[in-house]
Amino acid sequence: MGWFIIKRLTSLIPILLGISLITFILLHLIPGDPAVAYLRMSHIPPTDEAVAALRLELGLNKPLYIQYFEWLGNVMQLDLGMSYVSKNAVWDEMLLHLVPTIQLTFAALIFIVVISLPMGMISAIYKGKWVDQFSRVVAFVSVSMPTFWFGFLLIYFLSVKLDLFPVLGRGTLAHLVLPSLTLAFGYIGTNMRLLRASMLENLNEPFVVYARARGVSERRIVSRHVLKKSLLPVVTGLGMSLGNMLGGAVIVETIFAWPGMGQLFVSSIINQDYPMIQGCVLFMSVIFVVCNLFVDLTYSFLDPRIRLEGGK
Amino acid sequence: MLFKRSKLLSLLFVLLLMFVTGCSNTPKGSENTSPKDNEKVVTFSMTGDIGDLNPHTYFPNEFFSQAMVYESLVNYGEGGEIQPWLAESWDVSKDGKEYVFHLREGVKFSDGSQFNAAIVKKNFDTILDNRKQHDWVELINQIKGTEVVDDYTFKLTLHNSYYPTLQELAYIRPLRFVGEAAFPASQDTFKDGLKSQIGTGPWVLSEYKKNEFAVFERNEQYWGTKPQVDKVIVKVITDGESRVLAFEKKELDFIFGNGVISQDSFQFLKDSGKYETKLSEPTATRTLLFNTNKEATKDHKVRLALNYAFNKKAVIDNIFYGMEQKADTLFPPVLDYTKINIDPYEYDTEKAEQLLDEAGWKKVEGKPFREKDGKELQLEFLFNSTDNIQKSIAEFVQGDFRKLGIDIKLTSQETTTFWTTAFQGKYDLLFTSTWAVPFDPHSYLASITTDSENGGPDYTALLGLPEKKEIDKKIKKVLLTTDEKERKKLYTDILTTLHDQAVYLPISFQSNIAVYHKNISGVDFLPQEAEVPLTTIDVN
Numbered sequence: 001m002g003w004f005i006i007k008r009l010t011s012l013i014p015i016l017l018g019i020s021l022i023t024f025i026l027l028h029l030i031p032g033d034p035a036v037a038y039l040r041m042s043h044i045p046p047t048d049e050a051v052a053a054l055r056l057e058l059g060l061n062k063p064l065y066i067q068y069f070e071w072l073g074n075v076m077q078l079d080l081g082m083s084y085v086s087k088n089a090v091w092d093e094m095l096l097h098l099v100p101t102i103q104l105t106f107a108a109l110i111f112i113v114v115i116s117l118p119m120g121m122i123s124a125i126y127k128g129k130w131v132d133q134f135s136r137v138v139a140f141v142s143v144s145m146p147t148f149w150f151g152f153l154l155i156y157f158l159s160v161k162l163d164l165f166p167v168l169g170r171g172t173l174a175h176l177v178l179p180s181l182t183l184a185f186g187y188i189g190t191n192m193r194l195l196r197a198s199m200l201e202n203l204n205e206p207f208v209v210y211a212r213a214r215g216v217s218e219r220r221i222v223s224r225h226v227l228k229k230s231l232l233p234v235v236t237g238l239g240m241s242l243g244n245m246l247g248g249a250v251i252v253e254t255i256f257a258w259p260g261m262g263q264l265f266v267s268s269i270i271n272q273d274y275p276m277i278q279g280c281v282l283f284m285s286v287i288f289v290v291c292n293l294f295v296d297l298t299y300s301f302l303d304p305r306i307r308l309e310g311g312k
Numbered sequence: 313m314l315f316k317r318s319k320l321l322s323l324l325f326v327l328l329l330m331f332v333t334g335c336s337n338t339p340k341g342s343e344n345t346s347p348k349d350n351e352k353v354v355t356f357s358m359t360g361d362i363g364d365l366n367p368h369t370y371f372p373n374e375f376f377s378q379a380m381v382y383e384s385l386v387n388y389g390e391g392g393e394i395q396p397w398l399a400e401s402w403d404v405s406k407d408g409k410e411y412v413f414h415l416r417e418g419v420k421f422s423d424g425s426q427f428n429a430a431i432v433k434k435n436f437d438t439i440l441d442n443r444k445q446h447d448w449v450e451l452i453n454q455i456k457g458t459e460v461v462d463d464y465t466f467k468l469t470l471h472n473s474y475y476p477t478l479q480e481l482a483y484i485r486p487l488r489f490v491g492e493a494a495f496p497a498s499q500d501t502f503k504d505g506l507k508s509q510i511g512t513g514p515w516v517l518s519e520y521k522k523n524e525f526a527v528f529e530r531n532e533q534y535w536g537t538k539p540q541v542d543k544v545i546v547k548v549i550t551d552g553e554s555r556v557l558a559f560e561k562k563e564l565d566f567i568f569g570n571g572v573i574s575q576d577s578f579q580f581l582k583d584s585g586k587y588e589t590k591l592s593e594p595t596a597t598r599t600l601l602f603n604t605n606k607e608a609t610k611d612h613k614v615r616l617a618l619n620y621a622f623n624k625k626a627v628i629d630n631i632f633y634g635m636e637q638k639a640d641t642l643f644p645p646v647l648d649y650t651k652i653n654i655d656p657y658e659y660d661t662e663k664a665e666q667l668l669d670e671a672g673w674k675k676v677e678g679k680p681f682r683e684k685d686g687k688e689l690q691l692e693f694l695f696n697s698t699d700n701i702q703k704s705i706a707e708f709v710q711g712d713f714r715k716l717g718i719d720i721k722l723t724s725q726e727t728t729t730f731w732t733t734a735f736q737g738k739y740d741l742l743f744t745s746t747w748a749v750p751f752d753p754h755s756y757l758a759s760i761t762t763d764s765e766n767g768g769p770d771y772t773a774l775l776g777l778p779e780k781k782e783i784d785k786k787i788k789k790v791l792l793t794t795d796e797k798e799r800k801k802l803y804t805d806i807l808t809t810l811h812d813q814a815v816y817l818p819i820s821f822q823s824n825i826a827v828y829h830k831n832i833s834g835v836d837f838l839p840q841e842a843e844v845p846l847t848t849i850d851v852n
Contacts, residue, residue: 037728085372086364087505096522152553160561167558169547170524257357257549259523270698270726 004300008293019285020075024068027278035060037272038084075282081275083268090279093264097248100170101260104252105245107180108187112241116188117234120195121227127200135192142189151182151255168257179256183249187241194237198230205229231302239295246291247284352541352851354565354832356844357549357558359572362526365509365517367488368439368501375484375842377546380528381422382488382511385413385432385481388750388839392648394478398427398489398512399466408473408794409456415464419535421491422516423508429460434499435489436468442502450758450791451480451487472792475799476754483750484842514539514847523548528846540834540850552577559587559827565851566828566835568844570595573825574700579633581827588828592837594637594644594821596748598701601769602815604776606740608673608689615814617667618741619657621716622709628820631704639818642810643746643753649803650753654811664716675717682717690719694739697724702743705819734769742769745822748841757787757806774815783809 035054055061059070074081080090123135155178159167165178202208203226211221248262261280268276300306363372367382387397396402399413419427436458439446446452454474459467470477481487490501491510498504509517514534519527528544547564549555552573558564559581567573573581582589602609602618609615624638640656669675673682673689682689693709695702703724710720720741725733734742747756759768761784774780783806790802810816826835834848 036732152557155554155557160557163561167561167563168549168554169563254551255554257524257547257551257554259521259548263523263550270728272728 005297008296012289012293015289016286019289020072020282021068023278023281023285024071026281027274028064034058034274037274080279080282083276084273085268085271085276090275093276094261094279094283097259097261097264100258101246101248101262103176104180104183104249104258104260105242107176108184108245109238109242111181111184112187112191112238115184116191117195119188120192120234121199121222123192124196124199124203124230125222132196135196139189139193142185142187142192145185147182147186147249147251148255150185151178151252154178154182155255168255170258179252179258182255183245183252187237187245191234191237191241195230195234198233199226202226202230228302232299235298235302236295239291239298242294243288243291246287248280351543353543353545354541354846354849354851355545355547356564356566356568357547357555357572358569359548359550361523361548362520362546364505366501366506367484367490367511368435368442368486369505370485373485375840376844377526377528378488379484379513379840379843380515380544380846381509381513381517382490383513384483384488385415386478388479388482390839392479392749392839394482397482398432402478408475409470411468411470411477412461413466413468415466416535417464419512420533421493421510421512422531422533423491423493423510424533425491425493425510427489427512428463429466430463431492432466432489433458433460434492434495436487438495438499438501439486441500445502446486447762448759449480449483449486449755450474451477473794474792475794476791479750480755482840484840515544518543537847539847541846544846556581562829565832566826566849568824568826568835570822570824570841571699571701573827575631575633575635578635578825578827586830588826588830588832588835590826590835590837591635592824592826593646594823595841596746596752596822597639597642597644598636598705598743598745598819598822599639599642600817600819601742601744601773602817603737603740603742603773604815605737605773606776608691609740610776611671612813613667613671614673615817616657617664617671618713618718619814619817620660620667621664621713621718622817622819623659623712624819625659626712627705627708631701631708632820636820636822639821642807642816642818643756644821647749647752649800650807652804652807652811654808657814661716668716668718673717680714680717681719688719689717690721691740692721692723692738693741693743694723694725694730694733695743696727696730698727699743706743731769735772737769737772737775741817742773744769750840753803753807754791758791760784761787777813777815779809779813 033051035051035058038054038058039050059067062070078091080094082088083090083093086093119135119138123132126132155167158164158178166172166175168179169175199222208221208226211225212218246261248260248265250262250266252258253260253262261283264276265280265284267273268280296306358374358376360374361372362374362377363369365377365381366373367378383398385397385399386402387395389395396416398416398419400416401414403412403414404410413432415427415429415432421427421431425431436455440452440455440458443452451474454470454472454477455468456471457469459469461467468477489512490506491512494506494508494510495501496504496507512535514531514536515528516531517526518529519525525548526546528546530539530542532538547558549558555564555567556573556577559567578589581587600622602615604610628634628636628638641650641652641654643650645651668682668689672684674684676683679688693706695706697703706720706722706724710722713720723733723739724730733739734744746752756768760770760774763771774783777783786802786806790799790806793799793802824837824841826837828835831852832849833852834845834850836845836848838845
């Protein structure tokens, strides 16, 4: 297991380097001059002298590869630069928005797991029955309904009409319910159907027939053998969802006035806050890669064959 | 092994749950802290964060919050009347170049320190150290010196007699005062920000969470009429529809401002009959600006034609539900010096077509758009993509002008990019608006004459006008003239020329809206458009 983890971690290095290079270059492809953007944000007239002086100060006049290595060196020390708008460290601003995002993401993850796994399992066991039909409808609605509409419906009925939850903002646990449910809803359908499909496949495997022949109870077959094996694709699905959600859920955050990464990212784009955009893109990519790693590790935990292969 | 694993999984799950709940229970948001008995709290929302609450800087600071905490020497009152504020009275020298302010005694900053001439000078000086950043305020350019005469007398010396001096002293920024303890070590409040937010105003910032909310408490030491409520909570809500829902749920006590909710939502709330709604007098003008440097729009006839071709009534009826008034002049005629006698360009497509023909843009058989020397009449219309109203109008214009054989190419950009492009003059038609009182008309017109960073794109747009130099000269003159009659004549001249040249296409006069629950009173519109009437608002 340890060997497997080390191997996977090593393979991350070129990926992360690639990400950093792309992030760095991408930003230099955006039209506009960071020095001019900075001056505008600071309400300083971007005269030629001012721009030239600032370019010197920000090191923008150096060759691109030197700029890259300097930037990379700083990034390694978690120094992502200073926001042009707030003049605070990018890393501090990101941390500030990261906590609400993590909160929202994990609350949504709980909803996804708690709703989609049982429903997926039940609809596989009772294939074709009304439960299955119902879950199919839920799945269709989940993947096709726009997030903003679902969010507003939830607010309108559960909050304005029934007065069960606050409309928006961050604060108590009750504030977390509607945004996380809205965020989770879009992922529920996919994960539910994934589990159902993979369970149906596994229910016809020889080991199930053999277990039945041995007289193992159906309950035990499903919970001990089939479910565990069928969870593999769902784990991938969840891992991807996790990466997506941690990157910030712009729409949900906007509707519920939730100060997360999505809002930070969008506002930094609108304000042409170059270091912040760079920081956010880098962060999101890293999160995605790390989530993938996490999925792989979970795989090996759920399926020993992968672990053994990796250990060879 | 199996048992261990499932135990591990459930442990993980429990940890996750604890994390999520743990995060949520950290005390924050004043909605958690139970209000004291009889404590009156009002809650409203704004679209952005209040920033670092520094009266000497701009974005991301908001006007309304700067006005809550910091005060000016004089106040811009009803109808533009200048009232005593932190200065109880003032004397102006005969030549109009010296202003002596007699400061109000007994005014204290929220940290208990005295407000006096020394601190007034100190604030003026730090602002003047960064003159370049504030040069859109002509007064800043006119200030020659500041002087402490005695503890409560402050003298301002100007290069020239400048008539809007008092008016510009009333602006929400930058000429307002922070306490001694607020100054950073470098003493430069513009570059290094404030150490803390200490002002003389009726409110004190008591709790703040970036991008979430700000809580202001009543300043118990306030010298003037104290606010009716004890606390104001300002929530950051970017989405207009969410704002409406939060208001319906009573999480917000009132909605106030311009463009904070859609026209549809305002109409919906009004029609429901459950809430009080109000519409202010016209504040600023929504207008299109022609770029007189571009081939087609350089032509006076083309600009005239477009003015005749624009169906303002249809826009107002369909996009604004008839809530805004039609604009025929660059400024609402209710402002000082802006009432001029002109013939408005009424909607007349025949006249527009005739003018376009005269300008050489002729209809070509079998082609949708007019041509001149083989070139199609295509105009680039630049607007701000984050503004829903601009988008609707732009799309309407595109459809309507097509019928006349004019191809409108819509270009939408995010706010910052939009302004950059606008300042560079890369458009034919630009969606813009005037600045509302107290900036209109004089500060807005002054901005036409300079290429200032914090000014407007009008300077560049009007460069192609043969009369530009003449107009600039008159604007500069009108600001320095001491003769009321002369001033009136010059303003009429300037505004008439701008109208005759048809460089603007005024659409409508925009207003502030207010929607509030029936238990809220005192929601009145203030003379300065950006101010929120928080001192008069009361909860019953």
